[in-house]
Structures are given as structure tokens and as C-alpha cells.
Amino acid sequence: MGFNFNIIVEYAPFLLKGTLVTIGLSLSGILIGTLLGLAIGLGKMVKNKWLASPFHLYVTFFRGTPLFVQILLIHFGVVPLFNGETNGFAAAIIALSLNAAAYIAEIFRAGIQSLENGQMEAARSLGMSNAQAMRHVILPQAFTRMIPPLGNEFIVLLKESSLASIVTAPEIMYWARAMNGQYYKVWEPYLSAALIYLLLTMSLSYLLTRLERRLETA
Amino acid sequence: MIKIQGLKKSFGANEVLKDINLEIKPQEVVVVIGPSGSGKSTLLRCINLLETICGGHVYIEGKDITDKKNDINKMRAEVGMVFQQFNLFPHKTVIENIMMAPRKVRKVSEKAAREKGMYLLGKVGLQEKADAYPNSLSGGQKQRVAIARALAMEPKIMLFDEPTSALDPEVVGEVLEVMKQLALEGMTMVVVTHEMGFAREVGDRVIFMDGGYIVEENAPIELFSNPRQDRTQAFLSKVL
Ligand SMILES: Nc1ncnc2c1ncn2[C@@H]1O[C@H](COP(=O)(O)OP(=O)(O)OP(=O)(O)O)[C@@H](O)[C@H]1O
Ligand SMILES: [Mg+2]
Numbered sequence: 001m002g003f004n005f006n007i008i009v010e011y012a013p014f015l016l017k018g019t020l021v022t023i024g025l026s027l028s029g030i031l032i033g034t035l036l037g038l039a040i041g042l043g044k045m046v047k048n049k050w051l052a053s054p055f056h057l058y059v060t061f062f063r064g065t066p067l068f069v070q071i072l073l074i075h076f077g078v079v080p081l082f083n084g085e086t087n088g089f090a091a092a093i094i095a096l097s098l099n100a101a102a103y104i105a106e107i108f109r110a111g112i113q114s115l116e117n118g119q120m121e122a123a124r125s126l127g128m129s130n131a132q133a134m135r136h137v138i139l140p141q142a143f144t145r146m147i148p149p150l151g152n153e154f155i156v157l158l159k160e161s162s163l164a165s166i167v168t169a170p171e172i173m174y175w176a177r178a179m180n181g182q183y184y185k186v187w188e189p190y191l192s193a194a195l196i197y198l199l200l201t202m203s204l205s206y207l208l209t210r211l212e213r214r215l216e217t218a
Numbered sequence: 219m220i221k222i223q224g225l226k227k228s229f230g231a232n233e234v235l236k237d238i239n240l241e242i243k244p245q246e247v248v249v250v251i252g253p254s255g256s257g258k259s260t261l262l263r264c265i266n267l268l269e270t271i272c273g274g275h276v277y278i279e280g281k282d283i284t285d286k287k288n289d290i291n292k293m294r295a296e297v298g299m300v301f302q303q304f305n306l307f308p309h310k311t312v313i314e315n316i317m318m319a320p321r322k323v324r325k326v327s328e329k330a331a332r333e334k335g336m337y338l339l340g341k342v343g344l345q346e347k348a349d350a351y352p353n354s355l356s357g358g359q360k361q362r363v364a365i366a367r368a369l370a371m372e373p374k375i376m377l378f379d380e381p382t383s384a385l386d387p388e389v390v391g392e393v394l395e396v397m398k399q400l401a402l403e404g405m406t407m408v409v410v411t412h413e414m415g416f417a418r419e420v421g422d423r424v425i426f427m428d429g430g431y432i433v434e435e436n437a438p439i440e441l442f443s444n445p446r447q448d449r450t451q452a453f454l455s456k457v458l
Contacts, residue, residue, distance in 0.1 A: 116305075118301060118303050119305060119307065122299075122301065122305035123319075124268065124294060125266050125268065125294060125299040126318070126319035126323065126367070127294045128318075128322060128323055137307055137318075141308070141309050144309070
């Protein structure tokens, strides 16, 4: 049994569609995860312990349990609860977003806390409110510091979106596994999938490096 | 202008300010000296509400800063503060540093804020640095920008916490010169410093703090040549 290019050609349109789905899953996850992560990161920094505790709990849960488990819980448990029936694509987006949010919340908190107190104090001593100081002084600086770890998180998210195949979201790995099931072949489907992921992560990391450079010179 | 009555401040079990009473008159320049850890910075930070005070009262122009009804941000805007570490905003240019608070807090127009900023930069001798980023400036230049930034809010009083302690000796003079000019123009100032020459020349009154109390206060010449307390003598013999 040699390496069979024909079945890759046959599956190429599906793999292409799967790539688009993977990109869609990742982009949604990044977008929702970032917004949610910012909110949760801010929530964690609230001085009142009681108000902050749900946010701590959230981060602890989503960082302390496997994404695999989270996807299954959301697909078979949470989504049907709200929607009656489940939907692999929606469940995958929700799970990826919620998971990424927990990591991004931590990145966000670290970015803010790495700024010396002096910045906040200088802003406050000029009469700015806490919110004004955050918006004009702290956050812009924290964002610049967050870009590298945030970039890492995006790459992780892109790769972890492959777990969505187990809830039949038709992304890259879903089609690779279908190919494996149809032809009982290993190298063709999984090497093709690996190659696509590699292309995606390398392009993403190239874009991120360029963004970092640009922000550095600004 | 400022009246401090029975001010107390502790950090946990550490009582830093034990019973501070002090009145600062308009246009007065008060210099605060004292050994490390005596609470000089904490005193300034209490006046500017950067610390919540544990007891006593601080009045700024008759308004009690501990009164919950008074708007903290408004009262803070009346008090300018210059820090040892400058604390300029590194992501903004010099002129943007100066314009930010007037624009956001006082809602001054872009044009008016810029004009005012350029005027103040002229006063501290740094107009040509308006569009530079803080990181490209020397320590002395940074501190002069920080002074201009505080002045942009038109504060009624300026607090300086060791403004020259982080500077190379050769640029200390340029910052002290700006402060002296400010004093001559009638700004009310409280200055924590180790620069005894400045205290003598510019100060109306020197306050010696130790162990959370004001141990002694007097006109500079009196206090330096004729300290009445042993602790003041011991401290002065080390720094003079
Ligand atoms: N945020 C804080 N938390 C806990 N302790 C503090 C805090 N700020 C100051 N202290 C303590 O308060 C005491 C007085 O500090 P402060 O900075 O007011 O002294 P200082 O007179 O300004 O000294 P220096 O000349 O070294 O600047 C010190 O013992 C210090 O450790
Ligand atoms: Mg100090």
C-alpha cells in the first residue's frame, strides 16, 4: 500500500471547506474570547472579594479542566439545555471562546499589573477618575504588553479548535477523520491535516511578528 | 489653604503618621525633611488622597477631604503632585502628557490645551521637546515635563516628593531652578527634599519629621543654625 495522492485530491474540496470552518471557529473564539477575557480580567481585579470571586472561579474552572471535557459538557449538556437540540459548530465556538477567555483574562491581568503603580497614581493625582486613568493611561500600555502572549494564545486556540471534530463540527480534523474512516488510511489524511495546520499557524505567527514590530516602532 | 488636624495613618500594625498637625498658608513654601521611613511621602500622599487616612482631618481650602460628600477627583485636580520617579506616560508625547488631564478632566478644547501646554513647556524650557516621547528625555527634562504636566491643571498647591533624588547631580540644578521660579510666582508648595540649599533659599518654613510626628518646625535659617531638638540636631549633623 503506497501513499495514495488520489484520495487527497478527492478530499481536497472538503479539506478546503474544513480549513474555512477552522478559521471561522478560531476567529470567533479569538474575538469572543478576547472581549469576554477583558471583562473577566477586570472582574478579577475588583477590590471587593465577594464581587471578584465568581471571576476567580471561572478562571480556575476553565484553566483547570481539559478543553476536551468542556467541549463535551457544552455540546451534550449546556447547548441542549437552552436550544432543545445541540449543534456541533455552535458548541465548539462557545467552548473555545469560554476557554480562551479564561487564559486571556490572566494575560490581561498580568499586563495591567506589570505596569508600576506610579502610572495609576500619576493619572489619579491629575484628577482623572479611575475609569479615565484605565482608559487613557493603563489600558493602552497594557495592550502593547499583551500582544505577544495574546498571539501565543491565538495560536494555541487555532490548534485546539481541532477538538471540535469530536462534536462533528466540520473543520479540518473532522474531514481528515472521515477520510481515515472511509479508506482506512493514516498518513494521507493526518499528514494533510498537519500540513494545513502548519500553514495556518505559521501565517498567523508571521502576522503577529509584523504587528509587534510595528507597535514597537510606534 | 491647607489645614491638617490630628492626621493618623497606619499600614496594618505599622503606625506611620501618628498625630500630624500642620497649616499651610497661601503662597507659602514648606520644606519637609526627615530620615528615611519617617512618613514624609505618606504625608504628601494623604494630602493628595492617594492614601485613605485613618484618623484626623485634612482641609483643602476649607473642604474636608475625608468628607464623603466631596468629590475626590475634583479635589485632587486642585492639588498637583510631582513624583521622584517622574511617572510620565511613556505611550504619549510630551505635549500629549501635558494635555491629557486638562482635556479629559477639565474638558478644555484641544486648541486651548495645546496652547497652554506649549506655554508651560516654554516656562520649563522644553518647547522644542513637545513632540518627543518621554523615553528620549534626560531625567532632568522628564522632571520638568512632569512639573509642566501638573501645572496644566492649574492646581492651587503643588506637592513635590523628592523631585531631584532620582536625578544625576549635574541636572538637579535645572529642576530646582524651575521650582524656585514657581515659588517666586507665588505658588503654594510642599517640598520633600534632601536639598538643604534649596530649603534655605526658597523655603519659608522647614518641617522636620521623625517617627510619624512633626518634631520641629521653624524658618530655615533658624532650624538649620539653631535646632532645638536633639533628634533634629542628630539628623542635620548627618546631612549638612
Ligand atoms: N503602601 C504601603 N504599604 C505598607 N507600608 C508602607 C506603604 N507605604 C509606606 N509604608 C511604610 O511607611 C513608612 C513610611 O514611609 P514613607 O515612604 O512615608 O517614608 P519617607 O519618609 O518618605 O521615607 P524616604 O525618605 O525613604 O522616602 C515606612 O516604614 C514604609 O515601609
Ligand atoms: Mg519618601
